[in-house]
Amino acid sequence: xxxxxxxxxxxxxxxxxxxxxxxxxxxxxxxxxxxxxxxxxxxxxxxxxxxxxxxxxxxxxxxxxxxxxxxxxxxxxxxxxxxxxxxxxxxxxxxxxxxxxxxxxxxxxxxxxxxxxxxxxxxxxxxxxxxxxxxxxxxxxxxxxxxxxxxxxxxxxxxxxxxxxxxxxxxxxxxxxxxxxxxxxxxxxxxxxxxxxxxxxxxxxxxxxxxxxxxxxxxxxxxxxxxxxxxxxxxxxxxxxxxxxxxxxxxxxxxxxxxxxxxxxxxxxxxxxxxxxxxxxxxxxxxxxxxxxxxxxxxxxxxxxxxxxxxxxxxxxxxxxxxxxxxxxxxxxxxxxxxxxxxxxxxxxxxxxxxxxxxxxxxxxxxxxxxxxxxxxxxxxxxxxxxxxxxxxxxxxxxxxxxxxxxxxxxxxxxxxxxxxxxxxxxxxxxxxxxxxxxxxxxxxxxxxxxxxxxxxxxxxxxxxxxxxxxxxxxxxxxxxxxxxxxxxxxxxxxxxxxxxxxxxxxxxxxxxxxxxxxxxxxxxxxxxxxxxxxxxxxxxxxxxxxxxxxxxxxxxxxxxxxxxxxxxxxxxxxxxxxxxxxxxxxxxxxxxxxxxxxxxxxxxxxxxxxxxxxxxxxxxxxxxxxxxxxxxxxxxxxx
Ligand SMILES: Cc1cc2nc3c(=O)[nH]c(=O)nc-3n(C[C@H](O)[C@H](O)[C@H](O)COP(=O)(O)OP(=O)(O)OC[C@H]3O[C@@H](n4cnc5c(N)ncnc54)[C@H](O)[C@@H]3O)c2cc1C
Numbered sequence: 001x002x003x004x005x006x007x008x009x010x011x012x013x014x015x016x017x018x019x020x021x022x023x024x025x026x027x028x029x030x031x032x033x034x035x036x037x038x039x040x041x042x043x044x045x046x047x048x049x050x051x052x053x054x055x056x057x058x059x060x061x062x063x064x065x066x067x068x069x070x071x072x073x074x075x076x077x078x079x080x081x082x083x084x085x086x087x088x089x090x091x092x093x094x095x096x097x098x099x100x101x102x103x104x105x106x107x108x109x110x111x112x113x114x115x116x117x118x119x120x121x122x123x124x125x126x127x128x129x130x131x132x133x134x135x136x137x138x139x140x141x142x143x144x145x146x147x148x149x150x151x152x153x154x155x156x157x158x159x160x161x162x163x164x165x166x167x168x169x170x171x172x173x174x175x176x177x178x179x180x181x182x183x184x185x186x187x188x189x190x191x192x193x194x195x196x197x198x199x200x201x202x203x204x205x206x207x208x209x210x211x212x213x214x215x216x217x218x219x220x221x222x223x224x225x226x227x228x229x230x231x232x233x234x235x236x237x238x239x240x241x242x243x244x245x246x247x248x249x250x251x252x253x254x255x256x257x258x259x260x261x262x263x264x265x266x267x268x269x270x271x272x273x274x275x276x277x278x279x280x281x282x283x284x285x286x287x288x289x290x291x292x293x294x295x296x297x298x299x300x301x302x303x304x305x306x307x308x309x310x311x312x313x314x315x316x317x318x319x320x321x322x323x324x325x326x327x328x329x330x331x332x333x334x335x336x337x338x339x340x341x342x343x344x345x346x347x348x349x350x351x352x353x354x355x356x357x358x359x360x361x362x363x364x365x366x367x368x369x370x371x372x373x374x375x376x377x378x379x380x381x382x383x384x385x386x387x388x389x390x391x392x393x394x395x396x397x398x399x400x401x402x403x404x405x406x407x408x409x410x411x412x413x414x415x416x417x418x419x420x421x422x423x424x425x426x427x428x429x430x431x432x433x434x435x436x437x438x439x440x441x442x443x444x445x446x447x448x449x450x451x452x453x454x455x456x457x458x459x460x461x462x463x464x465x466x467x468x469x470x471x472x473x474x475x476x477x478x479x480x481x482x483x484x485x486x487x488x489x490x491x492x493x494x495x496x497x498x499x500x501x502x503x504x505x506x507x508x509x510x511x512x513x514x515x516x517x518x519x520x521x522x523x524x525x526x527x528x529x530x531x532x533x534x535x536x537x538x539x540x541x542x543x544x545x546x547x548x549x550x551x552x553x554x555x556x557x558x559x560x561x562x563x564x565x566x567x568x569x570x571x572x573x574x575x576x577x578x579x580x581x582x583x584x585x586x587x588x589x590x591x592x593x594x595x596x597x598x599x600x601x602x603x604x605x606x607x608x609x610x611x612x613x614x615x616x617x618x619x620x621x622x623x624x625x626x627x628x629x630x631x632x633x634x635x636x637x638x639x640x
Contacts, residue, residue, distance in 0.1 A: 002257050002612045004625045007412040008112040013631045014094075017116040020413075021456055025463035032057035034467035037458070038205055038220040040192045040247055042069030044164070044171055044443060045426025046226030048450025051174035054183030056455055061218060062175070062184050063207055065191040065242065065557075069172050073228050073240040074446065077164025078285035078379065079148065080156035081128075081443040083121035087142050092153040094118045099632060101441060104150040104331050105406070105434020106584035106598065107606070107634045108260070110627060112413055113432050120452040121444050125157055127451055131170035134159050146290050146375075148439035150331035150639070156440040161285055161378045167443060171450070191557065193488070194481040195223065195251045195422065198471050202251075202422035206481045208489070210557060213550035215485055217473035221465055222421045222458060225251060226450065229405040229427035231264065233565045233572065234517070235509020237402035238270055238283040244561040245568050248409050248428050256417040257610035257623060259410035259430035261568065262576035265437055265585050266518050267403035268294075268335035271386055271396075272355045276506070281401040282386055284358065285379055286439040289328045291363035291372065292396070294319050294335075296356050300346040307349070307357055307395050318342055326639040333436040333585045333598075334639060336400035340518050341596060343399075350397055359395035400518060404442060406433045406585065407575075410610040410625075414457035415449060418610075421465075423458060425449035430608070435584025489549045492559045497542030501559045504539045508532065508562070508569055516573050521589045525577040529570060536566040571611055571620060578622060581605045593636075602634055 009020040027035070036059045039050040047069050050062040066072060084097040097118040102109060129135060129143065135157050136144040145154040159166040178184040189210040196204035196217070204219040230245035231237040252258045269284045295315045297303050302310050318338055320327045330338070339356050342348065349355040363372050369392050373380065380391050387397070408430040415423050415431065426446035433441065471477075515528035539562070547553040582591040582598035583605070591599040607624040614620050 001621065002418045002610065002623050004257065004410065004418060004610055004623055005412060006110065006625055007414055008110065009413065013111060013115050016112050017119055024456055024460040027459045027462050029057050031467050033059065035059065035221040035462050036061065036219070036470060037222050037224065038063065038218060039224045039226060040205065041072070041226035041228065041426070041428070042172075042175060043072030043074035043226065043228055043426060043446065044167055045428070045446035045450045046224070047072070047168065047171035047175045048447050049224055049226060049425055049454050050184050051171065051178050052451055052455045053458070054178035054181070058183075060178070060184045061187065061220065063187045063190045063192055063205070065189065065210060067189050069175060069186070070168060072168065073243045074168050074443070075165045076240060077167070077443055078161040078283065079287035080146065080158035080163045080440045081124070081167065081447070082148065082155050082438070082440040083125045083157055083444065084118055084155060085122055085125060085143075088145055088154045090153045092155050096153065097121060097155065100151050101432070101438060102434070102632050103637055104438040105436055106600065106637055107434065107602070107629065107632075108263070108583050108627065109432055109434030111629060111631055115631075116453070117432050117445055117448050120448045123452055124444060124447045128167055128170050128447070131173060133166045133170045136160065146287055147329055148286055149289065149329045149335065150326070150438040151329070152326070156287070158287065161287065161376060164443060167447065171447070192247050193250065193485045193560065195254045196477050196481045197254050197419060198475055198477045201420045203471050204473065204478060206478070206485045208485065211552050213548070213553065215482060217478045217482055219470045219473050219478070221462060221470045222423060224423045224425060224454065225409065225428050226425040226446075227428045229408070230565075230568060231402045231405050233508070233569050234402040234512045235505050236273060236278060236281050236513070238267060238281050241280055244564070246561050246564050248424070249564040249568050251409060251417070251419070251422060253613050254419070255613065256419045256422055257410040257612050258407065258571065259608050259610045260407040260435070260575065261572045261611065262516070262579060262586050263406035263435045263584060264402060264572075265332060265404035265406060266336045266400045267332055268339055268400045269358060269398045270401035270403070271383065272350065272352065272399040282382060283401075283403065284383060284396060284398055286332070288358060288376060288379060291367070291375070292328065292358040292360050293317055293362060294328050294356055294358055296342045296347040296349060298347070303347055303349055303353065307359070316342070316347070323639045330639050331436060331438060333587075336518060337587060337596065339400055354399050355397040356399065357395035358398050360391060361395070364392065402513070402517075404437055406430065406435060406437055410608065414460065415453055416457070416461060421461065423454060425454060435586055488560065489556065492543070492545045492556060492563070493549055495540065495543050495545065497544045499542050500544055501555060501562050504535060504543060505558075505562045505565065507535055508566055511535070512569055512572070516576050519587050519589050520576050522577065525573050528573040529577065532566065532570045532573065539563065539566055574620070575609055575611065579605060579609065598637070600636075606634070
């Protein structure tokens with residue numbers, strides 16, 4: 001059974017991080033040069049970590065499967081990044097950001113982690129502004145803010161609808177500086193396919209060069225995974241097509257616990273699915289809900305009319321009606337379920353009936369078309385590119401879609417997994433968002449982890465490891481892990497079945513969305529737990545992976561990733577089945593209040609579920625870490 005010690009420092013909540021930093025062990029500058037660190041991933045979390053650790057003097061090897069760190073999925077982030085700067089004087093504070101995040105996560109995250117996140121949020125903005133990130137500014141020169149869901153203050157910093165791209169350019173510049181200075185060795189188009197554990201500690205990785213097919217071993221004093229989220233287990237999602245779970249899944253199979261895999265975020269404002277051959281879905285940023293108003297016709301018979309034909313009196317602005325305090329800025333889980341409810345009632349817009357309107361008519365009257373264009377122009381362009389409709393003239397049609405995974409590898413307060421020496425950052429860990437992430441908090445967490453947390457906590461760990469004590473890559477554990485990878489590649493190529501990889505991914509996605517999506521039931525999850533292993537069996541009999549292993553082979557890459565999704569999907573459903581409550585993004589139909597809101601069971605489920613691999617074909621072990629609330633009283637979330 002895994003040891004899950006959260007290592008939350010003692011003392012008052014607001015002092016914990018400061019005191020912990022003061023108490024942690026240090027590595028002297030001359031010794032830092034003797035440690036080699038592996039960072040897998042160079043999205044916001046990985047690039048910020050690799051750059052900062054190299055600036056500190058560590059030798060860093062940074063691996064990405066992309067052809068450049070600039071292609072990490074972080075680049076897609078549109079809306080913004082939260083920070084408790086209170087530039088608006090609208091009552092924000094570190095405490096309020098902490099409180100909103102805990103409440104937004106439906107009381108399923110750790111108080112101490114979330115408080116630290118709120119504290120360092122202010123440093124992130126300073127650091128990024130100093131790097132030259134072109135945040136929007138007010139007329140007086142201060143950085144501008146807008147609102148995101150689940151908050152009544154404006155604390156979201158943004159760079160039009162391209163915040164992730166601009167932040168990533170900042171982190172990439174910092175990383176490039178260190179590549180140039182020799183502190184970071186960058187390996188692009190290099191996919192980590194196994195974690196190497198020696199004597200119970202993470203000591204290295206096995207990597208496949210995606211261009212030559214070459215397989216190599218890399219040893220280190222510590223391994224950091226910053227490999228993003230696993231939402232593509234649903235096939236259709238707002239993630240970049242390449243985002244995958246392979247790094248965390250293979251680490252799980254080497255002993256790292258996977259926490260709360262069922263906590264999936266379904267974002268309310270995405271362009272609806274249009275057909276079976278679609279490969280991804282597109283987000284329409286939550287920032288649009290600052291000015292756009294969401295509605296459906298009051299009467300079912302109006303749902304196929306053009307929106308202009310539905311008079312004002314016949315429109316149901318259901319979020320404003322149901323949640324008057326937060327209105328269109330209700331948190332994502334709540335806004336998504338409300339959209340599902342009105343569509344299930346038969347009032348959904350469009351042919352499929354799976355759509356609601358996001359209407360800028362009022363905003364255009366108030367701000368003028370130019371004003372709306374200035375705030376959201378690129379998002380309107382994206383919408384036009386995909387639908388061939390102008391949202392300046394007619395409301396956008398949107399529907400919820402998979403967008404983020406709150407679950408991930410379990411980490412303690414120091415961001416170390418239960419495997420000593422394995423650290424996990426950004427979306428790949430489970431740390432801060434509980435059962436529902438608030439908008440604009442993922443970028444904040446990724447950069448907090450990379451710029452401000454890991455540089456301290458990794459030193460505390462390394463100080464306990466003798467410099468230069470990392471094993472040689474000739475150690476038997478490296479040999480075994482490499483054979484494991486070679487065996488998997490050979491096995492996939494040898495099947496020579498009839499169906500392409502995408503066939504299985506689509507079918508898995510359908511099972512996941514229908515049985516473990518926005519609403520989950522015991523019967524549905526039990527059905528999924530039968531269908532997924534059967535589909536996995538079919539995959540291993542009948543998948544067709546053309547080409548060879550010793551060359552660029554994208555079918556082979558995606559086959560490995562889908563093989564992992566076919567296992568992870570099962571764990572996700574098992575986690576959803578065993579969590580007999582509703583909380584945040586995890587909505588079990590059996591557990592709801594009469595008005596359809598989530599009914600938590602704090603007595604039985606106020607804990608993290610951290611799953612431990614027990615071997616192929618064996619049921620994984622469900623470990624728990626209790627969640628203790630001292631500063632915040634657990635209550636029923638109310639956004640009314
Ligand atoms: C469309 C969209 C818009 C969003 N907008 C916002 C927003 O406005 N605000 C906000 O806070 N959040 C937003 N998010 C969420 C946020 O963008 C992500 O959670 C965040 O960027 C994840 O960053 P990361 O560094 O953890 O991972 P990623 O950016 O996904 O980076 C993962 C890295 O790991 C590498 N990698 C992965 N697996 C391997 C492997 N096996 N071997 C080698 N390398 C590997 C990849 O190459 C990549 O470099 C949005 C998400 C989407 C989908």
